[in-house]
Amino acid sequence: MTKLITLCLILAFSTxxxxxxxxxxxxxxxxxxxxxxxxxxxxxxxxxxxxIREIGKDLNAPRGVETVDATGKFVMPxxxxxxxxxxxxxxxxxxxxxxxxxxMEESVDPNxxxxxxxxxxxxxxxxxMHGSANVIGGQGETLKLRYGVSQEEMKFENAKRTxxxxxxxxxxxxHGQGNGVQPRTRMxxxxxxxxxxxxALDYKRKREAYLEAKAQxxxxxxxxxxxxxxENLRYEVLNDIIEGEIFVHCHSYRADEILMLMRVxxxxxxxxxxxxxxxxxxxxxxxxxxxxxxxxxxxxxxxxKFEVYYSTAYNASILNANGVVNSINSDNDQLLRTLNHxxxxxxxxxxxSVNDAIKxxxxxxxxxxxxxxxVGSIEEGKHGDVVVWDGHPLxxxxxxxxTFVDGTKYFDLANDPDDMRIQINPGTDFDDxxxxxxxxxxxxxxxxxxxxxxxxxxxxxxxxxx
Amino acid sequence: xxxxFAQTTPAHALKNVTIHHADGSTTESAxxxxxxxxxxxxxxxxxxxxxxxxxxxGDSLHVYPGFIDGFSTLGSxxxxxxxxxxxxxxxxxxxYYRSGVQPERKPSELLTEDKNFEAIMKVxxxxxxxxxxxxxxxxxxxxxxLSSSHNNVGLIKGPxxxxxxxxxxxxGWSSGAYPSTLMGVMAKFRQVMFDATALQQxxxxxxxxxxxxxxxxxxxxxxxxxxxxxxxxxFFEVDSKEHIERILKIQDEFGFNVVIVSGKEAYAxxxxxxxxxxxxxxxxxxxxxxxxxxxxxKEEEKDEAEVEQEEEAAEEEEISEEEQNYREKQLEAWxxxxxxxxxxxxxxxxxxxxxxxLELKDLSAKIEILLDEGGLTETxxxxxxxxxxxNILGLNRTHGSLERGKNASFSVFDKAxxxxxxxxxxxxxxxxxxxxxxx
Numbered sequence: 093m094t095k096l097i098t099l100c101l102i103l104a105f106s107t108x109x110x111x112x113x114x115x116x117x118x119x120x121x122x123x124x125x126x127x128x129x130x131x132x133x134x135x136x137x138x139x140x141x142x143x144i145r146e147i148g149k150d151l152n153a154p155r156g157v158e159t160v161d162a163t164g165k166f167v168m169p170x171x172x173x174x175x176x177x178x179x180x181x182x183x184x185x186x187x188x189x190x191x192x193x194x195x196m197e198e199s200v201d202p203n204x205x206x207x208x209x210x211x212x213x214x215x216x217x218x219x220x221m222h223g224s225a226n227v228i229g230g231q232g233e234t235l236k237l238r239y240g241v242s243q244e245e246m247k248f249e250n251a252k253r254t255x256x257x258x259x260x261x262x263x264x265x266x267h268g269q270g271n272g273v274q275p276r277t278r279m280x281x282x283x284x285x286x287x288x289x290x291x292a293l294d295y296k297r298k299r300e301a302y303l304e305a306k307a308q309x310x311x312x313x314x315x316x317x318x319x320x321x322x323e324n325l326r327y328e329v330l331n332d333i334i335e336g337e338i339f340v341h342c343h344s345y346r347a348d349e350i351l352m353l354m355r356v357x358x359x360x361x362x363x364x365x366x367x368x369x370x371x372x373x374x375x376x377x378x379x380x381x382x383x384x385x386x387x388x389x390x391x392x393x394x395x396x397k398f399e400v401y402y403s404t405a406y407n408a409s410i411l412n413a414n415g416v417v418n419s420i421n422s423d424n425d426q427l428l429r430t431l432n433h434x435x436x437x438x439x440x441x442x443x444x445s446v447n448d449a450i451k452x453x454x455x456x457x458x459x460x461x462x463x464x465x466x467v468g469s470i471e472e473g474k475h476g477d478v479v480v481w482d483g484h485p486l487x488x489x490x491x492x493x494x495t496f497v498d499g500t501k502y503f504d505l506a507n508d509p510d511d512m513r514i515q516i517n518p519g520t521d522f523d524d525x526x527x528x529x530x531x532x533x534x535x536x537x538x539x540x541x542x543x544x545x546x547x548x549x550x551x552x553x554x555x556x557x558x
Numbered sequence: 559x560x561x562x563f564a565q566t567t568p569a570h571a572l573k574n575v576t577i578h579h580a581d582g583s584t585t586e587s588a589x590x591x592x593x594x595x596x597x598x599x600x601x602x603x604x605x606x607x608x609x610x611x612x613x614x615x616g617d618s619l620h621v622y623p624g625f626i627d628g629f630s631t632l633g634s635x636x637x638x639x640x641x642x643x644x645x646x647x648x649x650x651x652x653x654y655y656r657s658g659v660q661p662e663r664k665p666s667e668l669l670t671e672d673k674n675f676e677a678i679m680k681v682x683x684x685x686x687x688x689x690x691x692x693x694x695x696x697x698x699x700x701x702x703x704l705s706s707s708h709n710n711v712g713l714i715k716g717p718x719x720x721x722x723x724x725x726x727x728x729x730g731w732s733s734g735a736y737p738s739t740l741m742g743v744m745a746k747f748r749q750v751m752f753d754a755t756a757l758q759q760x761x762x763x764x765x766x767x768x769x770x771x772x773x774x775x776x777x778x779x780x781x782x783x784x785x786x787x788x789x790x791x792x793f794f795e796v797d798s799k800e801h802i803e804r805i806l807k808i809q810d811e812f813g814f815n816v817v818i819v820s821g822k823e824a825y826a827x828x829x830x831x832x833x834x835x836x837x838x839x840x841x842x843x844x845x846x847x848x849x850x851x852x853x854x855x856k857e858e859e860k861d862e863a864e865v866e867q868e869e870e871a872a873e874e875e876e877i878s879e880e881e882q883n884y885r886e887k888q889l890e891a892w893x894x895x896x897x898x899x900x901x902x903x904x905x906x907x908x909x910x911x912x913x914x915x916l917e918l919k920d921l922s923a924k925i926e927i928l929l930d931e932g933g934l935t936e937t938x939x940x941x942x943x944x945x946x947x948x949n950i951l952g953l954n955r956t957h958g959s960l961e962r963g964k965n966a967s968f969s970v971f972d973k974a975x976x977x978x979x980x981x982x983x984x985x986x987x988x989x990x991x992x993x994x995x996x997x
Contacts, residue, residue, distance in 0.1 A: 181800075182739035187727075188650025193749070194741040198804060230741060243800050271649055306759075316770055317763035322756030325749050511883060518892035519845040522884045 114142025115500035118153040119480060122162035127169055127447065127455050127469035137167055139476030142498035147472060160480060160494065168450065168485050169470050170216025170477035170497065171431045174341070174388040174457035175368050175421035177221060178428060179204035184223035185230055189267045189275060190288050192255060192333070193325035194230035196220045200243040203515040206425050207239045211503040213429030214479040214492035217248060219461055221368075224258035224343035225266040227275060227284040231255045231329065232341065234461050236477070236497050240514055252364075252462025255333060257285070257342035259349040261399050282352050289360050292330035299323070333362060339462055340365035341388070345399045347375040354383050366460040368421070371403040377414035386417040386460050391437040408452060409442020419457040436486035446486060569593040570991065571606040572970065575615035578622045580945035580959040582937030587617060592966035595989030600960055613984075620974050623944040623960050624684025624967035624987060628839035628951060629699065629721075629793055629819045629912035632678065633669040633708050634691040640730040652735035654778045657727045658693025658743075659750055661720050661781035665690055665700050666713045676706035677918050680994050682943075682975060684967035684987040685714070687912075687951050689721035689793070693728055694743050695750070696721050698781070699793050701953055703967065703988040712988060717784070718951055719791040719817065722747075724801060744804065751812055754782035791815035793839070795914060797822040806830065817950060820914035825898045828905035837950040838907055840899045840942075841914030842924040847931075848888050893931070899942065900933035910947030929976065936976050965989075 117139050124132040124147065136151040137144060153159045177183050181199040185191045200220065210218065216237055222230030234251035259281050268276025275281045298321045305318035332338045340357075344350050344367045357365060366386040367373055371394055373380060373387045380387060389411070394403030404410075411418040420435055422428040435449040458468030467475050476499035483490035495503035573589040577600070589604040590597060599605060606612060615621075646652050654660065665688040678686070684704055690697040699721050701714040724743050727735040737746040757780070760773035784790035794805050797820050806827075809816050816834075818824055820841035824831060831838065877885075902909045916924065928934045934942070948958025956965040966989040973980045985992045 182741060185737065185739045185742040185745075187734060187736035187738045187742070190650075191736075191742065191745075193745040194737075194739065195745075196741065198741040198744045198807075199739065200800075202800065243803060273648055273650065309763075317767050319771055320756040320759040320763070323752040325745055325752070510880060511887070513887070516884075516887050516891050517845070518848060518888050518895060520888070521849070522881045522888075 113500050114498045115476070115496065116140045116142075116154070116157045117476070117496060117499055117501070118151060118157055118159045119162050119167055119478070120151070120159055122165050122167040122480065123484075124470055125166060125168040125447075125450060125485070126471065127451055128471055129469075130447070137470060137478065139478070139496065139499035142476050142500070144470060144472055144474050144476050144478075147470065162480050165493065166481040166484055166490075167470065168214070168479050168481060169454045169468055170479055170495065171214045171453045172217040172219075172419075172457040172461070172463075172468060173210075173215055173422050173428050173431060173453075174219045174366065174419045174460050175221055175423045176218040176425075176428055177223070177423070178206050178210060178218055178425050179235075180220055183221075184225040186223070186225035186266055189226050189263060189273065189284050190228040190326065191222075191226050191230050192228050192288075192329035194222070195233065196222055196230060197233040197247070199230075200233060200235065200246060202241060202243045202246050203513075205513045206428075207237050208503065208512045209425070210428045211237050211239060211495045211497075212492060212505075212508070214432060214481065214485065214495055215428055216477040216479070216495060216497045217458075217461075217463070217467060218428070219254065219341070219457070221254075221341065222256040224256065224262045226256075227258060227263045227267075227281050228288060228330070229256035229258060231338070234463060237495075237502065238497050238500070239502050239512075248461075248463060253332070253338040254341055254461065255329070255338050256368075257340055257353070259342065259344045259353060260346060261397055262343065278349055278352075281349070282356060285353070285356055286359075288330055289334060289356075292327040292334070295321075295324055295327040296331050299327075334360050336361075336363060339460070341368050341460070342366070343368050345369055345371045346402075347372040350376055350385075351379060354379065354385055358383070364462070366419075369400075369423075371400050371407060373416070374404060374407045374410040377411050377416055380411070381415040386419075386456075387411050388419040388421045388457065388460060390423070391420055391434040392441070405437065405441040408438045409444045412438075412442075412444050412448055412452070417456050417459055418452055419460055420452045421457070432485045432490070433488060436488070439486065449486065569598065569607050569610040570613070570966075570986075570989070571604075571610040572613045572615060572619075572621065573606065574617045575619045575621045575970065576617075576974075577960060578620060578940060578974070580623050580941050582935075582941065588621075590621060590960065590966075590968070592986070592989050595966050597960065597962055597964050597966050600962055615970070618972070619983065620971040620980075621960070622682060622940060622969050622971065622975060623958060624969055624985070625682045625943040626911070626947040626951065626953070626957060627678065627683050627686040627913045628910045628947045629795070629914055630678075630686050630688055631691040632674055632686055632688055633672045633711060634665065634688070635668055635670050637691055637728065640728050640733065643729050643733040645733050646729075646735055649729075649735045652727065656729070656735045657737060657746060658725060659695045659746070659778060660690070660692050660697055661695045661785075662777045663690045663692070663697030664717070665697065665702070666716075668697075669708050669711055671708050674918060675704060675708055675711060676992075678913075679704050679706060679969075679985040679987070679992055680982050681918065681921055682969040682971070682982055682985075684969060684985055685948075685953070685957055687718060687793075692721075693725040694723060694737070694747065695782075696723075701951055703965075703990075704985075705987060705990065706992050710990075714953065714956070717790060719793045719815075720781075720785055721795070722792050723795040724804070740804075744808065747808060748811070750779070750782060751786060754779040754786050758783050758786060785812070785814050788812075788814045791817050793817045793819050795819040797841075799823040799826040802827045802831075806834070806836075809834075819912050821902075822895055822898060824907070825894065825901035825905075828902050828907055831902070831907045832905050836907075837910065838902055839910045839912035839914070839947065839950060840902065841912055841916060842899070842928055843914065843916040843920070844895050844924055844927055845892060847927065848885070848892055850885060851889055851892070896927055896932040898932075899928065900938075903938065903942075908946065908950055909942060910950040911943045912947075925976075936974075939976075 119137045124135040138146040179201040185194045221232045232254035234248040235246045302321040309317045370387045392405040394400045435453045438444045438449045455468035458464035480494040493505045571591045577585045577588045591599040689699045698717040703712040737743045818838045821838045945958040948954045970984040
């Protein structure tokens with residue numbers, strides 16, 4: 093019986109979830125990598141109620157505010173991953189080439205322990221994306237890694253709306269070759285985009301005309317009533333894209349298709365967009381810069397399918413040197429934990445400046461997600477999303493020691509329990525439950541085609557992992 | 559399917575029985591008289607009419623109000639196997655039935671033979687709300703008197719609401735269709751609501767102005783009208799806290815009433831459910847008790863002499879700190895499941911019962927857990943399965959308690975139902991006696 097009582101006591105006092113809160117902390121005497129204002133030596137950062145209030149020397153801690161002695165350490169803005177599928181319930185609604193109406197906002201798993209692993213790598217914000225099975229996929233959701241809160245509380249408040257597009261092999265394999273519907277070719281991909289934008293504009297005209305006629309008829313009560321035009325979720329979202337309310341993030345590899353989409357977007361007046369992966373973007377860096385298009389690339393990963401053979405580790409550096417706002421993303425739960433290394437490779441390969449490389453995992457993804465007014469650099473008035481590193485964050489030897497989101501500490505290396513799962517299945521025995529997550533995955537495919545292998549049966553049988 | 563089942567005798571009387579009421583009180587040496595499916599008299603002094611067929615309980619039988627299964631696919635035609643569905647030419651635009659949108663289906667038109675009709679009566683159920691097995695919008699929910707033959711299962715009340723879940727469209731490798739994901743189901747649900755709204759508007763306009771183009775009538779969309787008009791609830795089968803949050807979000811968008819079905823983690827949203835006045839037809843299909851915990855409990859029940867003997871025989875089990883930590887989490891998660899109903903009741907949420915996929919053979923074991931570990935008393939249990947469920951289904955005027963004027967739906971057990979090996983001897987549903995003789 094004593095055993096039982098002890099257990100019950102433990103249960104009564106154990107808390108597995110943090111409450112979402114805006115925290116306060118004074119980090120003292122660090123090298124502060126501001127990103128926008130150089131590196132400041134022996135500097136303090138005061139975060140109050142989730143917001144960076146003051147950056148300076150010898151700041152006093154207000155009453156009740158915890159201090160962290162960061163002498164000899166580095167403070168950097170939290171890493172932002174512009175391309176993640178970390179905690180999606182589902183990733184691909186792959187049964188139609190256009191699924192603008194679905195949203196990852198409704199596919200968030202807040203209990204995924206990988207969120208905690210990402211925090212341990214200094215990440216504080218991710219762009220949870222729909223996959224790349226469809227030409228126009230689902231909407232994305234920008235999340236703060238507030239581990240332990242609800243799906244609603246994970247959302248980055250008032251972040252720009254985003255949506256996934258995809259060009260090339262993925263949509264043509266899934267839909268054209270897998271299901272026998274358009275698009276089967278890259279030409280078809282373009283026509284799917286144009287066709288749907290045109291349909292959406294047509295819908296908008298009809299819907300507005302109907303609503304106007306309906307209002308008139310309902311008011312007057314005479315004349316001939318209009319034939320109702322149902323609200324259409326898909327076309328509404330497509331119109332929001334055309335009207336600039338949604339930033340497009342487009343999965344792409346080849347230079348020709350990147351140029352194609354820029355032409356299409358110019359035709360429809362779409363201005364805010366980022367090419368994801370974009371391994372051949374370096375070939376069209378000038379054109380990208382001229383159009384104000386942005387890119388979010390891997391540092392050095394390619395050759396996992398035919399359209400990704402022509403690649404270079406200089407991609408990010410070339411884009412950066414040509415004035416393209418470029419970020420380095422993970423598209424992978426493991427790489428998300430070491431995005432600082434990915435940024436460091438840009439310095440190593442292309443001799444990009446350290447500050448520009450850091451921008452690629454902080455300020456630049458923030459710009460691409462429309463949240464750069466609040467995160468991405470250490471500035472007074474921005475969110476208290478900061479990470480304390482024991483050495484320079486681009487050093488392979490450095491570790492994130494503490495990760496703060498909104499001034500609240502969500503990761504502390506000094507207090508890092510073995511099992512940080514929020515949710516476990518009570519039917520799982522210890523022997524099975526302890527190996528709870530495969531952190532390191534083989535990267536045979538881009539993660540954004542997950543859930544769609546069943547649709548690629550012909551290919552799957554012949555080239556299982558290419 | 560429904561008929562007048564007055565058998566040869568106009569009235570029945572069951573005397574010398576212990577009656578367990580939905581409120582937990584009991585009446586011993588009581589009599590219950592019913593005629594034409596309605597209770598005419600009940601209590602110690604109930605007069606037995608001259609024409610009544612009398613059954614003497616011999617003071618050993620226990621009568622309970624008929625339990626009500628609040629949400630079940632009993633008698634539903636079985637679904638075609640996913641792999642048997644033909645490949646669609648355009649899986650992105652499937653016909654409604656292939657996307658799982660079938661709100662027009664009524665169990666009263668579809669019931670088929672199901673051996674569980676009798677099986678469920680043998681464990682004390684006399685009444686059930688049924689819906690057809692399906693996917694995101696599988697059909698309507700209707701209330702039935704149970705009978706051991708599906709031909710005699712009688713409709714009590716037409717649509718109580720529409721059934722729903724986040725189930726994706728059926729189909730296998732090559733035959734799947736949109737929506738194939740949770741987010742797709744949510745989007746599809748909204749689109750169906752929008753399309754139904756437009757059609758309803760069109761029908762209304764057309765009635766006023768026949769000179770305009772006629773609407774394309776559609777029985778699927780038309781079956782959604784009650785939901786569009788917020789005149790019927792959506793019985794939504796959902797377990798996780800996150801899924802409950804998702805259906806509440808949809809509720810906010812459209813405004814209809816929701817009944818949560820199954821609701822394993824409903825306790826985590828108890829305050830919000832209470833605030834929104836959302837009832838829960840809770841399932842009890844709990845995860846099995848962790849093995850180590852079951853063993854620990856067994857140990858504790860043994861007397862000391864036995865323990866000493868065993869200690870000599872076997873060494874004390876040693877476990878690592880990591881495993882101990884895991885066990886604590888595991889037990890916490892399991893306890894949360896089994897105390898769900900109790901927590902909901904304590905928070906003032908209206909809780910009833912639904913089998914929600916539970917296998918009948920597991921029912922008594924799950925009920926035992928509910929009583930031993932779930933914090934429920936026997937009274938709570940009877941109330942949950944009778945009066946509370948009747949209230950949620952809107953059947954409380956006729957069902958859910960044993961009173962004069964209520965429907966004669968009750969079960970006669972050979973001993974108190976919570977005693978070991980208690981059996982239903984007779985099940986009376988809408989006044990019709992089904993005899994099981996303890997088999």
